[in-house]
Amino acid sequence: MRMNISVPDELAEQVRARDLPISSICQDALRKAVDLAEKKEQIMTDMQAVVERLRATQNEERQRHIDEGRELGILWAKQYATADELRQVAEGDGEDYERGIGSGAGIAEFYQEVENNYDEEYQEEHNDAFVEGAREVWEAVKHLL
Template sequence: MPDGLAEQVRARDLPISSICQDALRKAVDLAEKKEQIMSDMQAVVERLRGTQDEERQHHVDEGRELGILWAKEYATASELRKVAEGDGEAYEHGVGSTAGIAEFYAEVENSYDPKYQEEHNDAFVLGAREVWDAVKHEL
């Protein structure tokens, strides 16, 4: 304790031990509350991350399903080949009229979210590729 503070405490005849004990108890209580809050926050963060994973997976699943639907019911043979055998660049959702896909998205119900664009697009191509792989030997 600084000398000046010690002099002020002695001059007022304050009980240093009990005051220090009370202050330390309060400090410990506050630290425990912060630890509990942080523990609770970690659980909240983990739960919220789980919802992000679920949301991401929803967009991946939807992308694949839309790729299959497009391949089965909308694509021409050359469009399907272009998307399925390309490196993914033949498909860019919402950009121009690449293989008629922009028009397809305008017609079908979907929850496309740019936040998951890459995952969605990759899954769309995967779905289209699955159909192409199943039918290309028949064409």
């Protein structure tokens, strides 16, 4: 296939003065450009796969914190909370619940006792799940109290 290319006059004069093989030089340059473009495309395809894998690990980590928060809420409700504390957490709106801060329900002490270190990135999900776990226990026992 024939292609026409344009080059600045000064460059054309320099190429002619040195009797350089224009066609083979252009072909080599185009091959290198195509090879580089293909490598970039492959990297981007690989990066998409990496991004998808990393997102999956983020979702797994988030779910782990949710599950852990729920389990701790259930444990706290069953083994540590008083009836009033459990009712306070379970019937509250959950907005001011932050691992015992503001709730007055001894939750901060509970977390120290069970030596749980949660990830700050998932604190909100963990806290919501803790409250949900406590609510599950409250709903199961409140009519028996």
